[in-house]
Amino acid sequence: EAGVAQSPRYKIIEKRQSVAFWCNPISGHATLYWYQQILGQGPKLLIQFQNNGVVDDSQLPKDRFSAERLKGVDSTLKIQPAKLEDSAVYLCASSLDFLAAQENGYTFGSGTRLTVV
Amino acid sequence: AQKVTQAQTEISVVEKEDVTLDCVYETRDTTYYLFWYKQPPSGELVFLIRRNSFDEQNEISGRYSWNFQKSTSSFNFTITASQVVDSAVYFCALSEVLTGANNLFFGTGTRLTVIP
Numbered sequence: 525e526a527g528v529a530q531s532p533r534y535k536i537i538e539k540r541q542s543v544a545f546w547c548n549p550i551s552g553h554a555t556l557y558w559y560q561q562i563l564g565q566g567p568k569l570l571i572q573f574q575n576n577g578v579v580d581d582s583q584l585p586k587d588r589f590s591a592e593r594l595k596g597v598d599s600t601l602k603i604q605p606a607k608l609e610d611s612a613v614y615l616c617a618s619s620l621d622f623l624a625a626q627e628n629g630y631t632f633g634s635g636t637r638l639t640v641v
Numbered sequence: 642a643q644k645v646t647q648a649q650t651e652i653s654v655v656e657k658e659d660v661t662l663d664c665v666y667e668t669r670d671t672t673y674y675l676f677w678y679k680q681p682p683s684g685e686l687v688f689l690i691r692r693n694s695f696d697e698q699n700e701i702s703g704r705y706s707w708n709f710q711k712s713t714s715s716f717n718f719t720i721t722a723s724q725v726v727d728s729a730v731y732f733c734a735l736s737e738v739l740t741g742a743n744n745l746f747f748g749t750g751t752r753l754t755v756i757p
Binding site: 527566572617626627628629635637 | 645674676678683684685686687688691693732734736738744745747748749750
């Protein structure tokens with residue numbers, strides 16, 4: 525089974541620029557998560573989708589971050605405008621459903637490493 | 642509020658030594674799940690184990706073993722006869738069932754270096 529695909533792998537932008545990350549979850553996985561991992565810290569949930577609906581976006585800085593999963597498959601996370609503190613690895617994860625996530629954890633992608641200069 | 646503490650920031654061991662990674666958690670929920678993930682240099686998080694709050698039985702999987710103790714709110718991970726391939730950052734995480742969203746709260750991780 526193919527894993528969670530993310531692109532790009534690396535991105536360097538200047539502050540105040542915009543950037544977008546793409547995630548393609550494992551086929552058939554209804555639940556999709558975006559996590560932010562700042563260097564030296566554990567991942568922190570930004571947003572969770574169930575199919576194309578948002579389940580939890582309480583930690584998403586909505587003034588600059590947005591995410592969508594229009595067809596309930598792949599997802600895009602956008603930052604506009606970026607700040608220096610947004611430098612982090614952005615991880616996408618997916619699970620079959622809520623129960624599967626609790627039973628087996630999520631499957632994570634390799635992440636996109638963003639550097640804001 | 643939920644919290645996961647991994648007090649060991651970095652650990653170095655010589656190959657074939659045993660090593661234990663500590664994890665202490667806080668939650669008000671009576672039903673929750675605990676996880677360990679491995680993050681190798683490639684960056685993806687690899688699921689290792691899940692434990693629910695009603696199952697305190699310790700588990701062994703090959704060279705890996707986990708000790709869950711509700712009385713001390715700890716979920717420690719031991720690698721026996723460590724190997725160079727075990728070098729990675731290890732994260733302990735908590736998922737609270739009753740919040741409904743089942744997102745994972747991660748600790749800050751322990752970087753394990755196994756020296757050949």
